[in-house]
Amino acid sequence: MRVRTCFITSNYLLALLSVSCLIFGEVIRLAVGILVVTALSAFWMLEWNKRIPLPPPRFFSLWKIAAIALPVLYIAIKPEMLNLIVGFLLFMLLTRFLFKTELNDYLYGYLISIVCLLIGAIFTQDIVFAFLFLAFYLLLCWALMFYHMMVEKVGSRSAPDAFRSVGEADTARGALFGLSAFMIVVSLAMTVTIFLSFPRFGLGFLELATASAPVTGFSDKVRLGEVGKIKENQNVVMRIEFTRDGKPYRPSSKVLWRGVALDHYDGETWSSTMSMVWRSRHRPGTNTALFHVPNPQNVVEQEIYMESFDSPVIFTYGVPMKIDGTFERIQMNNGQVFKTTDNHMGPRRFSMISDLGKEYQSFRLPVQPDLSFMQGFPNPHLQRPPVSQDLQKLAARLVQDTDPVPLKASKIENHLLQFKYSMDMKRETGLSAIDEFLFVRKAGHCEYFASAMVLLLRLNGVSARVVNGFMGTEWNEMGNYMIVRQAHAHSWVEAYIPGKGWKTYDPTPPDPGGAVTRLNALSRTYDMMRLYWQRYIVKYSARDQVRIVEFFNRGAHDLTGHFKKIKSLTADDVLQFFKNRPAIWVGLCVLAGLLLWLQRHGWQGWSWASRPSYPVRLYQKMLRKLEKQGIHKPHSSTHLEFLDKLKGLAPEKWESVRDITGFYEAHRFGGAPENEAEISRMEKLVRQL
DSSP: OOOHHHHHHHHHHHHHHHHHHHTTTTOOEEEEHHHHHHHHHHHHHHHHHTOOOOOOTOOOOHHHHHHHHHHHHHHHHHOOOOHHHHHHHHHHHHHHHHHHHTHHHHHHHHHHHHHHHHHHHHHSSSSSHHHHHHHHHHHHHHHHHHHHHHHHHHHTTTOOOHTTTTTTTOOHHHHHHHHHHHHHHHHHHHHHHHHHHHHOOGGGGGGGOOOOOOOOGGSSSSTHHHHHHHHHHOOOEEEEEEEEEEEOOOOOEEEEEEEEEEEOOOEEEEOOOOOEEEEOOOOTTSSOOOOOSSSSSOEEEEEEESOOBBBBBOOOOOOOEEEEEOSEEEEETTTTTTTSSOOSSSSSEEEEEOOOSSSOOOOOOBOOOOOOGGTTTGGGGGOOOOOHHHHHHHHHHOOOTTSSHHHHHHHHHHTTTTTOOOOOOOOOOOHHHIIIIIIIIOEHHHHHHHHHHHHHHTTTTTOOOEEEEEEEEEEETTTEEEEEEEGGEEEEEEEEEEEEEEEEOOOOOOOOOOOOOOOOOOHHHHHHHHHHIIIIIIIIOHHHHHHHHHHHHHHHHHHHHHHHHHHTTTTTHHHHHHTTTTHHHHHHHHHHHHHHHHHHOSSGGSSOOOOOOOHHHHHHHHHHHHHHTTTOTTTOOOHHHHHHHHSSSHHHHHHHHHHHHHHHHHTSOOOOOOHHHHHHHHHHHHHHH
């Protein structure tokens, strides 16, 4: 492949990768990205045909354009600062391909591409960035090599007309790419070592939020039907690893991840009127205590890796007792809903210890010592909007006044479980949404089932509330972790059982079309890589460094223990070890036979290359000495032709080269015997060079 072809192509591929990183990070819109990629493709064709680069017009100056255009655009259009900066960077990138004053301008293009890559890296916290970065790193090294080849030909200050056709007569062979790729892999290994050992610090204000859209289904005000919209999205919300007693653990049934609790319903919208009752600062790396559970029955630790999900809610499973994560403040309302107050909604990591063994979750023992908010607690959970007579009659018909609260809740739940599941909820009548669901459709999705059950409970005097969260059922066996998607969004009911606490009821029947589809091996592997990318790269922390050090310390301790055991072994122990292992005896016999055969037939055929004779090694050493002085022997020259070209050297140096060359010729080609005195003199001549 021609050097010019490699040089041009590597430049445009670098720019393409940097733009791709901005697209994947949603820093620029897909339409803008496609437009920029199209322009790059057109410029590549033009440069391939030697139409560009062109000398810039006399009036063209990037710093003047920036000084005038950027303030005007900021005042007139008022775009976000990030969009303004990225837009100007893309403008600079394209104009640098079109206009160049000298060969050095390619270096400015590399710098712009690196800046775009770094901006995209802040927002592309997914494993896709790993592939983009590796490809970019490899191409950047190749581009710099080809750039220096071009500089050697025409110089770094040459004008476009001078370097536009340079490199067409030179060929870049495969050995160049192979050797450079090996060196790049070695440098990446060194980079990984530095990454693992460098002290970890939080990004602080640099840890920017992503461009993800807000998720209204997990706010303090949710219109009926909004959770159904979330369920149409297949994006991953979080991945969770479970451990119990230090061993991997898989929940035996569906997992309800509790998000927001809503107590007020006006006929169209659910909202939360519950006030914040507890706040606490958190230091990442330490556990913050939440609830004290007496006699915990099933304590499970969860490592939660959240994707970019624009909601401050902390999703919990079971009764959360301790929590740690990448946040600085945490708060809780009297509906036991936890939220972070940090202005960061990007990928986050939580470590949570919960008790899963309680049927009734009383939540009566939070850290906050002031429990006055519990007095009169159930009253807000009896609120209801004006309801129809049909709904009142249904509530009275389903249960008896003398039924205990758990029986009332079970009867209402069983009645709703006879309905059908449906995502098609277009209004067909003038009735209220719940009346149409109960008396006309008798089909709907989880929001309608949960809302109807809460109203029926409240009409029977039972305190209840709607809970929005996720129902986790998807499991990746390859990595032993749970995958929760936005499509797993779910609504259910919590009813207050006097004397016991809140109990969960799920009146939604199974979705016949929502069976969990088993991921194929390739999809499971890719998703596991994404989890490990979040786990070991994006959220790599000081605690992980401590774990790595502890791992190597344990390994060194175990290795030392093994050596001590080997040292204390006796001959009888060794014989006893080999006595009942015939395979080892057979292997030793085969190895001994192979060594005897090699000793008899020689080792020449088993070496990669025979070692040169001493005169050849001496002559090569002389050539290396001369190369350090700037005297190179062309590959096309024989030893005598090379000697003839060196007659301009100082007489003493030329005589030394002549004698060494004569020694080399006589012994390599003439078969003359080696003499120790002559060898000693030749070595002395080489040292003098």
